[in-house]
Amino acid sequence: MILGRVIGTVWSTRKDEKLVGAKFLIVxxxxxxxxxxxSFVVAVDSxxxxxxxxxxxxxxxxxxxxxxxxxxxxxxVIMAIxxxxxxxxxxxxxxxxxE
Amino acid sequence: MILGRVIGTVWSTRKDEKLVGAKFLIVxxxxxxxxxxxSFVVAVDSxxxxxxxxxxxxxxxxxxxxxxxxxxxxxxVIMAIxxxxxxxxxxxxxxxxxE
Amino acid sequence: MILGRVIGTVWSTRKDEKLVGAKFLIVxxxxxxxxxxxSFVVAVDSxxxxxxxxxxxxxxxxxxxxxxxxxxxxxxVIMAIxxxxxxxxxxxxxxxxxE
Amino acid sequence: MILGRVIGTVWSTRKDEKLVGAKFLIVxxxxxxxxxxxSFVVAVDSxxxxxxxxxxxxxxxxxxxxxxxxxxxxxxVIMAIxxxxxxxxxxxxxxxxxE
Amino acid sequence: MILGRVIGTVWSTRKDEKLVGAKFLIVxxxxxxxxxxxSFVVAVDSxxxxxxxxxxxxxxxxxxxxxxxxxxxxxxVIMAIxxxxxxxxxxxxxxxxxE
Numbered sequence: 001m002i003l004g005r006v007i008g009t010v011w012s013t014r015k016d017e018k019l020v021g022a023k024f025l026i027v028x029x030x031x032x033x034x035x036x037x038x039s040f041v042v043a044v045d046s047x048x049x050x051x052x053x054x055x056x057x058x059x060x061x062x063x064x065x066x067x068x069x070x071x072x073x074x075x076x077v078i079m080a081i082x083x084x085x086x087x088x089x090x091x092x093x094x095x096x097x098x099e
Numbered sequence: 100m101i102l103g104r105v106i107g108t109v110w111s112t113r114k115d116e117k118l119v120g121a122k123f124l125i126v127x128x129x130x131x132x133x134x135x136x137x138s139f140v141v142a143v144d145s146x147x148x149x150x151x152x153x154x155x156x157x158x159x160x161x162x163x164x165x166x167x168x169x170x171x172x173x174x175x176v177i178m179a180i181x182x183x184x185x186x187x188x189x190x191x192x193x194x195x196x197x198e
Numbered sequence: 199m200i201l202g203r204v205i206g207t208v209w210s211t212r213k214d215e216k217l218v219g220a221k222f223l224i225v226x227x228x229x230x231x232x233x234x235x236x237s238f239v240v241a242v243d244s245x246x247x248x249x250x251x252x253x254x255x256x257x258x259x260x261x262x263x264x265x266x267x268x269x270x271x272x273x274x275v276i277m278a279i280x281x282x283x284x285x286x287x288x289x290x291x292x293x294x295x296x297e
Numbered sequence: 298m299i300l301g302r303v304i305g306t307v308w309s310t311r312k313d314e315k316l317v318g319a320k321f322l323i324v325x326x327x328x329x330x331x332x333x334x335x336s337f338v339v340a341v342d343s344x345x346x347x348x349x350x351x352x353x354x355x356x357x358x359x360x361x362x363x364x365x366x367x368x369x370x371x372x373x374v375i376m377a378i379x380x381x382x383x384x385x386x387x388x389x390x391x392x393x394x395x396e
Numbered sequence: 397m398i399l400g401r402v403i404g405t406v407w408s409t410r411k412d413e414k415l416v417g418a419k420f421l422i423v424x425x426x427x428x429x430x431x432x433x434x435s436f437v438v439a440v441d442s443x444x445x446x447x448x449x450x451x452x453x454x455x456x457x458x459x460x461x462x463x464x465x466x467x468x469x470x471x472x473v474i475m476a477i478x479x480x481x482x483x484x485x486x487x488x489x490x491x492x493x494x495e
Contacts, residue, residue, distance in 0.1 A: 001321070001339040001373060003307075008131075008186035010102075010155065015179035016145050016165050024100070024155065024179070026131070026186065032305075032323070032337065040131065042100040042155055046313050046370070051187050056307065056321065056339055061160045061259070061358045061457070062372035066313050069370075073145070073168075073178040075100060075161035079370040080312035080321070087305035087323065088348050107230075107285035109201075109254065114278035115244050115264050123199070123254065123278070125230070125285065139230065141199040141254055150286050160259045160358070160457070172244070172267075172277040174199060174260035206428075206483035208399075208452065213476035214442050214462050222397070222452065222476070224428070224483065238428065240397040240452055249484050259358070259457045271442070271465075271475040273397060273458035298420070298438040298471060300406075329404075329422070329436065343412050343469070353406065353420065353438055358457045359471035363412050366469075376469040377411035377420070384404035384422065385447050 001056040003030045003082070006049050010042055018072045025049065025078065027057055032087060034098070043076035044069055054098040056080040100155040102129045102181070105148050109141055117171045124148065124177065126156055131186060133197070142175035143168055153197040155179040199254040201228045201280070204247050208240055216270045223247065223276065225255055230285060232296070241274035242267055252296040254278040298353040300327045300379070303346050307339055315369045322346065322375065324354055329384060331395070340373035341366055351395040353377040397452040399426045399478070402445050406438050414468045421445065421474065423453055428483060430494070439472035440465055450494040452476040 004027035012024065025045050029037040034054065043057045046066040055078045057063075063077040064070055084097045103126035111123065124144050128136040133153065142156045145165040154177045156162075162176040163169055183196045208222035223243050227235040232252065241255045244264040253276045255261075261275040262268055282295045301324035309321065322342050326334040331351065340354045343363040352375045354360075360374040361367055381394045400423035408420065421441050425433040430450065439453045442462040451474045453459075459473040460466055480493045 001371070003339060008184060010179075010184055011182040012155070012179040013182055014146055015155075018164065019178060026184065042102060047311055056309070056312075058370045058372040060372055062361060062370050064161060064164070065315065065361070065368055065370040071164055073157045073161050073164040073176055075157040075159055077370055079316060080307075080309040083308040083310055085305060085307055085323065089304045089325075106287045107283060109278075109283055110281040111254070111278040112281055113245055114254075117263065118277060125283065127287075141201060163260060163263070170263055172256045172260050172263040172275055174256040174258055205485045206481060208476075208481055209479040210452070210476040211479055212443055213452075216461065217475060224481065226485075240399060262458060262461070269461055271454045271458050271461040271473055273454040273456055300438060344410055353408070353411075355469045355471040357471055359460060359469050362414065362460070362467055362469040374469055376415060377406075377408040380407040380409055382404055382406055382422065386403045386424075 001058050001079070003054070004028055004057055005030055005036070005054050006051050008051060016073050027055065027078065030054065032085060041076045043078050044074045045078045047078055047081055049078050049081055054082040056082060100157050100178070102153070103127055103156055104129055104135070104153050105150050107150060115172050121173070126154065126177065129153065131184060140175045142177050143173045144177045146177055146180055148177050148180055153181040155181060199256050199277070201252070202226055202255055203228055203234070203252050204249050206249060214271050220272070225253065225276065228252065230283060239274045241276050242272045243276045245276055245279055247276050247279055252280040254280060298355050298376070300351070301325055301354055302327055302333070302351050303348050305348060313370050324352065324375065327351065329382060338373045340375050341371045342375045344375055344378055346375050346378055351379040353379060397454050397475070399450070400424055400453055401426055401432070401450050402447050404447060412469050423451065423474065426450065428481060437472045439474050440470045441474045443474055443477055445474050445477055450478040452478060
């Protein structure tokens with residue numbers, strides 16, 4: 001899964017019939033210190049994530065394994081909201097709360 | 100899903116038998132301000148997208164989850180036409196209408 | 199799908215039993231003006247493509263949706279031969295015949 | 298599969314219902330000499346990997362082929378803990394024990 | 397499929413139960429002149445490839461289409477050993493035997 005932050009939404013009225021009612025969120029990929037990366041994806045939300053929240057998203061066929069996305073033309077789904085990251089690299093111990 | 104703009108079509112008479120009648124569109128990937136990225140893909144259209152329109156496309160096995168693309172050798176499908184993007188990063192609130 | 203040109207073939211006598219008889223083509227990825235990119239893949243051919251021809255190839259599980267590649271350990275398939283590209287970006291109208 | 302080192306964990310209370318109880322580990326990708334690459338993923342652990350350990354992870358639909366991850370919205374799974382790498386490139390013979 | 401050379405093996409005693417007996421090979425990606433690229437993957441071998449040999453590997457769900465890898469958490473499989481490459485780009489005709 002990839003770490004990202006929800007930064008906005010996509011409005012679409014004309015979409016595949018299976019996607020009526022689906023909410024498309026824009027997710028910017030994050031580094032481990034929550035600084036933004038350049039890349040972003042548009043993902044369907046399965047956990048009630050709001051704009052500004054730090055999330056994990058799954059891609060590919062795994063994005064269709066939630067009740068909301070099953071058998072739909074969706075290749076990215078937000079499947080968790082991040083509370084915090086515990087990073088322990090070698091002798092450094094670091095705890096980073098999601099802003 | 101990935102944000103892109105339809106910039107043209109691919110003509111092909113010799114193709115896999117399952118693809119007879121399929122329309123191949125050239126989609127250039129976009130940044131959030133609609134400026135073009137360097138990369139492009141060829142996608143099948145499931146929503147009647149026209150040249151110039153801003154769209155979302157899904158990739159991989161998810162591209163086969165529309166009526167048009169089921170069980171076909173297709174790895175990218177346009178599944179939504181974008182009306183606008185609402186981007187709210189930190190204290191900036193921005194609304195970007197699709198050109 | 200990705201735009202490419204067939205630039206050669208791979209000879210292999212020792213291969214997975216499901217691949218006996220399969221023809222492996224080397225496909226170099228192309229830009230929209232048919233100039234070559236650096237990356238290439240090896241793909242199975244489902245449409246009788248010859249060396250020098252411009253083609254589309256599909257990747258991942260979608261590469262197994264042709265009669266030739268079904269249930270086989272193949273992750274790239276040539277599923278169309280390109281006649282020409284019609285590219286209309288903004289006010290530029292361009293038609294590019296496949297060489 | 299990709300070589301990586303577990304460098305931390307992700308805490309998440311709000312997640313897809315299928316993921317209750319799943320443990321998310323942060324895995325940094327490694328070079329063959331165990332030096333870290335820039336990229337990382339978040340993976341579910343199927344083998345009891347601890348922070349600091351060198352592991353292999355599988356991605357995409359293959360990440361759902363363990364008992365723990367079956368039918369779940371998970372696109373990366375740790376499926377092996379690495380004891381050591383035997384690298385023999387041309388005339389160099391090198392054995393690298395996992396730290 | 398991707399062109400690579402087997403450059404070593406991964407030793408792992410603790411791995412997913414479905415992977416007992418599987419042999420993990422380190423495969424470095426190659427250019428068309430057999431010079432090494434920077435990237436490598438760890439793949440399961442389905443064709444008896446040895447260290448030093450030039451091979452093709454398939455990725456994603458296609459990597460599970462061999463008898464050895466079916467239903468296993470494996471996302472890369474060696475499915476062919478390369479004898480030689482015939483490369484004919486434009487007016488250049490080149491034959492490159494696998495070293």
